[in-house]
Amino acid sequence: MGLLDYFRSNQPKSSANVAKERLQILVAHDRATRGQPSYLPQLQQEILAVIRKYVDVDLDAVSVNYEQEDSREILELNIVLPDVPSAPRI
């Protein structure tokens, strides 16, 4: 719920002037025990593979942030999607 509030407060509602198709994915992992190997980098590759089944996204258009502190890891994917035509071509 807090994340939704964050999006509401930080993102401008009138994004029509930007007119960019964007996808933002955020994965946060709170670990109960430290020292375990992280599976988020592998998870990232598989999530991207899933997304590419839905949208024709170039990997150059994906920016990735990965951070780790104490028992929390955060993976952030920001994807600028290609422009889509507003009406189907006939």
Add this chain to the structure above:
Amino acid sequence: MGLLDYFRSNQPKSSANVAKERLQILVAHDRATRGQPSYLPQLQQEILAVIRKYVDVDLDAVSVNYEQEDSREILELNIVLPDVPSAPRI
């Protein structure tokens, strides 16, 4: 970057006392054009399938929020992971 700041400010750093393994996934989609069918519900199923390759998570442990407003959709998955032993069983 903003999302990372959000996580840092809102989450207690000393989550060791909670000791729960948690995974939170957030997908935000800004659409350039309205009226397109959403693929996020299908994407949700596939992301969950990917996660279940890494962790043995019961679907009962997944709570889902989906919101749509104007050209923005937000899908939020909150997953409580099963307790893991701190040392391998021999």
